[in-house]
Amino acid sequence: MAMAETDDDFSDAFRGLDAAFAAARAMAPAPSERLLSRVEADALRVAAARVAAEREAVRPKPAQPARAGFWRGLSEAIGGRRALAGLITATLAGVWLGFSPPTPLAGLTQMVSQSVLGSAAAVEGLDLIPTFDSVLNQG
């Protein structure tokens, strides 16, 4: 009967499966030297990268970044680079006016000093840091 023949075929194949497994195990693919070399090279490369990363992590930070951090913090506290630039410009302008005042400003200074001190000559003679003797003389 056809059905019995099919069952026999199936049983034979099922019994022979162990033999097929054994044959496949005996003919298992083995890694080539090239593949083993690639795998080992990967291992050494990964290990070297890990060591380099660990060294980088424990290396002490240089002092310069800390100073940069101070100035960056100061700049941000003032209001940024533009505000800092404006502050520096105003400072330099003040210093310049102090050393070399323009002529109209000199007249204004004279007028103010006269109204305060009552004498034009008093401006040049004004002693802003009097000596100890002059303080004693004034009692």
Add this chain to the structure above:
Amino acid sequence: MPYDALSEVTDDALLVLYANGDAEAARALTLRLTPRVLRLASRMLGDAAEAEDVAQEAMLRLWRIAADWRQRKAQVATWLYRVASNLCTDRLRQRRPVDLDAVPEVEDGRASAVEGMIEADRARALQAALDLLPERQRQAVILRHLEGLSNPEIAAVMDIGVEAVESLTARGKRALAAALAGRREDLGYGDG
């Protein structure tokens, strides 16, 4: 540590040694684990070149997690089989469905002439039949009957229960037997 002294060291201990910078441990693990993962990939994929790529990638992932291995509870081989299986599954899903007509047939006539050729044909026929199995059945059968893992080990690799492993291997073997049923003469089963 000298390479000869590493033959009795466990995979886990070798991996810790490698993570601590021992190059001989790397070589020992390479020689010990690469053949296993290559065999699994070859049988899952049926393609030698793809299997080599998978084996190298799986081992590369092992090297990368070596430093954190102490925190893991899995066996190294189990973890590696799982990674390789997942890589194989990804590749299989990118392929087109298997064309049944494209599965190589056992060569008629010559197969029974030389015993060595019978063995080769048996292995080839088995691979062709394995290629027709669903991925999970194929994986379970390969791990159980070709790699020799126990059912609990396979359950750990596949992240399923032992009963599910038994079911997968039983169905896989039945399907393999059916695929090989018509080839008993070619494969030298005719006498028995």
